[in-house]
Amino acid sequence: MPGWRCLINTLVDDIAEGESFSDVLRHYPQVFPTLYPTLVAVGKMTGKLDVCCQQLAAQQEQQLQLKKKVKQALRYPGFVLGVSVTLSIIMLIWVLPEFASLYEAFETPLPPLTQCVLALADVVAHRALLLLTLPLSIVLGYPVCRARPIALRRQEERFLLKIPLLGTLIRGEALSYLFTLLALTQRAGLTLPAGLTAAPTLPYVAYQEALIPILRNIEQGDSLQQAMTPYSRLFPPLVHN
Template identity: 95%
Template sequence: MAEGESFSDVLRHYPQVFPTLYPTLVAVGEMTGKLDVCCQQLATQQEQQLQLQKKVKQALRYPGFVLGVSVTVSIIMLIWVLPEFTSLYEAFETPLPPLTQRVLALADVVAHHALLLLTLPVSIVLGYPVCRARSIALRRQEERFLLKIPLLGTLMRGETLSYLFTLLALTQRAGLTLPA
C-alpha cells in the first residue's frame, strides 16, 4: 500500500480485482467512520451474489446438457443417417415431398461443409468475447437485444433493480443517507 493514500484510493488502483462499487463504499465508510460495517456488508453482499450465481449455474446445467446432446444427435443424423436414406429414396424414382427434399438438401450441405460449419461457431464463441470487451457500442447493442427477449429481459431488469437497491441499502447502512 502506498503511504498517505486512503484505503479506498488504493482499491481504485486495482479495478481488475475490486469492482467500482467497492472503493466507493469504502470511501463512504472512511468518511462516516463506519469502515468496518462497510467491509462486512461488502463481504456479505459478495457471498450472497456468489451463492445466487452458483444456483443459476446449477439450474442451467441440465438444460445446457440436453441442448448439447440434441444438437449433437441432430448433426450426426444430418451427416451420417440421412445420406443413407437419400439413396433409398432415389431407388423409388418418385418425387419426394418438398419438406423431405429440403431436409435432404440440408443434410447434403452439412455433410459437404461440416468443417466450416464446426469452425464457424467455435470461432464466434471464442472471438465474440474479445470483440465485446473492446467495444462499448457492441455491448450496448447486445443489452438492447437481450432486453427485448421476453423472459430474459424481465430477469435482466430485475437483476439491475436488485443491484441498485442493494447499492442504496449498502450506502445507507454505511452512513451516507440520501436527502429527502
C-alpha cells in the same frame, strides 16, 4: 492465490507510504468497483470501517449466490439444447444419407420438404469441417469483439432482454445488484444521489446508461419512483411501487 497475494502486498506497501485505504483501492478499479473505495472512505470517517467491510463481504457473497442460481437455472435448458443440436447433426450426417439412397431406388419424386432436408444433409456432410469451425470461431472471437465496442454490448442486451426467460433473469440480477448497492450506501450514511453515483458499476450497459438521467432527475428534485418511470423496460412496475 498468487495474484491476490501480490495485490495485497502492493496495497500494504502503498498504505505504508502514507496513502489512505480508500485511495489505494481506487488505483485498481478493475478489481475494486467504485462502491468499495466510497464505502471504505465513509467507514473511516464514521468510525465504522469494520461494519462497511462486513457489508461489502456480504454483498459479494450474495452476488456469487445469485450467479450460481442463474447458472443452475440455465444448466438444464443448455443441456437439452446441446443434446438436441448434437442429435440433429448426427441425423443429418449419418442417418439421412442412408434414406437418400433408399429414396433414389424408388425413382419417384420426393415432397419439397423432404428434398430440402436431404439437401441440407448433403451440405452438412460435405461441409462438416467448415460448419464446425465457423461456430467455434464465433464463440472464441465474440468475447474479444464484445469487450471493445459499447454499441455491440448495447444491441446484445436489447436482444437478450426481449427473450422471456432470459430477460427476466437479467433484470433480476441487475436489480438485485442495484438495490443491494443502494442498501449498502444508505446504511453507510450516504445520500441517494451518492449511492446512485456508485451504482454505474453495474455489469449491464443498459442500466449504466439509464442511471445517468435518473441521477440527474433526482438531483433536480424528482423522487426515485418518478425518475425510474420512463425506463419501465428495465425497471418493472413492481420496482416503481
